[in-house]
Amino acid sequence: MQVGTGQPSPTARGTFPGFSEEAGLDLPALTPRLEQQITARLISRDFDAWATTAARVGHCAKPIRLRGHSQTIDTRTGEVLSTFSSADAPLGVLHVRCGNRRASECPSCSRVYAADTFHLIRAGVTGGKGVPERVSDNPLVFATLTAPSFGLVHGTRNGRPCRPYTPKGLPAVCEHGGATVCHATHNEHDELLGQPLCRDCYDYRGHLVWQWWAPELWRRFTITVRRALARHLGVPESRLPDVVTVQYAKVAEYQLRGLIHFHALIRLDGPKTDDGFAPAPAGATAALLAQVIEQAVPGVTFDAPPMHDGDPIRRLGFGAQLDVRPIKTKNRTDDPDRELVPEQVAGYLAKYATKSATDSTKENPHLRRLRATIAEISDRIDADAREDGTPLRDNPYGLLGKWRHMLGFRGHFSTKSRRYSLTLGRIRGRRARFQRLVAEANRQGRTLDVRDLDDLLADDAQEATLVIGHWSYAGSGWETEGDAELAKAAAARAREYAQWRAAAFKAK
Structure with a gap:
């Protein structure tokens, strides 16, 4: 070629219609x-x-x-x-x-970032770009970890009525006079999706604390998976890298209620080697990895410190909704009737890596109250710091106000383990070198x-x-x-x- x-x-x-003189550029409504x-x-x-x-x-x-x-x-x-x-x-x-x-800030650069992320993720599934093709033989699962509930919200429920039954232990009407049931069947464009049935009942502070510490929960999840895997394989935790290593690539996606959840490709490799990507041992299978993840997630907890005096310590964890599927099943999680192939998985994750809170969630009363709660907490933390004469950085939530635009999520949207595949820096270096070679030619x-x-x-x-x-x-x-x-x-x-x-x- x-x-x-x-x-x-x-x-x-x-042939392309966009190159004809009659095809003008599509511009938005302009002032x-x-x-x-x-x-x-x-x-x-x-x-x-x-x-x-x-x-x-x-x-x-x-x-x-x-x-x-x-x-x-x-x-x-x-x-x-x-x-x-x-x-x-x-x-x-x-x-x-x-x-x-972020696609909302620069569509062009966002598209390049998504393409780079796609190739980074795909290389860890099928090989290529310096990653050996044998990596495709290693066990691989696609996992989705969600946030817990902080209050009843409207949802599509796969075409079923939203909330036709009274939640166990709750009356049909909450203490604020709001209904705890909803018989409507919402479509995907319904403005009520993600909105609390009663905003006064919704735990906005708990929502923010979970969002703030979500990266810590993910870190503890990776540790828990490795410990559980060591127990299943019958080896001491300290010797697990001599038998099998856990590699992953994950992205964070905002749900309509303003909380993130994690999509991740998690792979089992053999012992660490100079080039990495060693074949997994015979006992380490995708089914075992899926079982380990399902058992590990409920045990991942973190006691979050209080935001200020009088605020309680909250025990955080992931939500009850957990989706873990071995890639070998060849089924998509969003459409079980379609075959799951590496390009679809990589594209699925790369798509969410370019989104921000404003891309995935529409402005609505729920999000406005969430941002108002962030402002309220930040103001109190600032006032307490000035009164006590302590640096703002000493408070674990001291920078919460700076992450208001991200609804309190301070983590990276796209991360990977060191040996999952190549790095974004290397992908960009290869592209820059190719452009220089083409220009020279x-x-x-x-x-x-x-x-x-x-x-x-x-x-x-x-x-x-x-x-x-x-x-x-x-x-x-x-x-x-x-x-x-x-x-x-x-x-x-x-x-x-x-x-x-x-x-x-x-x-x-």
């Missing part, structure tokens, strides 16, 4: 001010320079602007091979991607042979050149909001083209 400029072929340009800014950009003398710059950063919505220069040096001879200055850039300043993973007027891609994309440490740069921060974002809207629209068209190409490839 040969790679040229990477631009769509003439045939693709003539007169934004319309004026966009019009001014389209008829400006430097539009070509702007368009070139936007294309180079993948139509990022909020690129970083830098000023400075760099030199490419041959490490063997010390010769300066090339130089670059921001003054030589089309707009006189260097623009680079913002790299934001274009400058020299030759095609690039990518049949041996892994050898071609060897680590940068094997390169004979060194890039030394001196850069300073010049700002963030485009010159106007109209420029940002144009960039987002162009990024959307690029996604449409990628989807069209994928559909055309499948149709062959």
Whole structure:
């Protein structure tokens, strides 16, 4: 296979509807001010320079602007091979991607992040990108760990009535006069989904405490699984790494009620080796791993410290809803009738890695009260710290207010164990190296042979050149909001083209 400029072929340009002159960019409802800014950009003398710059950063919505220069040096001879200055850039300043993973902030960079996460997760399932293919033979399960209940909420219940029966031990009407039953059958677009039946009964403080300590619960879950696995295999916990190791990749997803739950691929490998990914021993199976997880989750607890004087100590744990499925069953958890394949699992997890609280949950009275509770607790913690003269960092909830936009969740949305697969840094390094090789081939007027891609994309440490740069921060974002809207629209068209190409490839 040969790679040229990477631009769509003439045939693709003539077939994809988005490349026709009649297909304008889809822009949202614009204010007169934004319309004026966009019009001014389209008829400006430097539009070509702007368009070139936007294309180079993948139509990022909020690129970083830098000023400075760099030199490419041959490490063997010390010769300066090339130089670059921001003054030589089309707009006189260097623009680079913002790299934001959130689709609500930058659709273009979020798409790249999702693709990187997809390949990271997929490599740990089937191999590739430096991970040996034998890893696909190791036991693997797909687990979903949920949050506990902090009050009755409306739900779809798989097409059944929401809450047709009175909860055990509760009357049909709560102490605040609200109903504890709901006979409605909600569809997925119902605004009541995730809303408490009675917001005065809902435990908002307990909700926030659980959300704050969810990363600690996950850490304890991984420890508990390893201990339980050692017991099942009949080996001391200290010797478990000599027999089997537990690797995982997980993402966090917001539920409609504003709580996160964890989706994870958990794999059993053999003893630690230099390259990792050793075959699992005969007694370690996917069925055993699923059994261990199901038995371990109920025993994962954490006594959360009080938020302030008079606040109780809460014992936290995961919710009763637990889904653990061996991948070998070839069933999707969201659709049991469809076959589960590595690409679907990786895409499923990567999709949630790019979402934030605002992407997965709509603004509603429940979330407004949740944020108001965060503000109330933060104000009290701040006041107590000032009164006592103690640093805010000494309170375990001292930074809660800074995570208000994430509804109190302070953990990483996408994490993995060290030896699950390769790292995001290595994936990005391979992509950067490929782009440099393509650019060099274009400058020299030759095609690039990518049949041996892994050898071609060897680590940068094997390169004979060194890039030394001196850069300073010049700002963030485009010159106007109209420029940002144009960039987002162009990024959307690029996604449409990628989807069209994928559909055309499948149709062959």
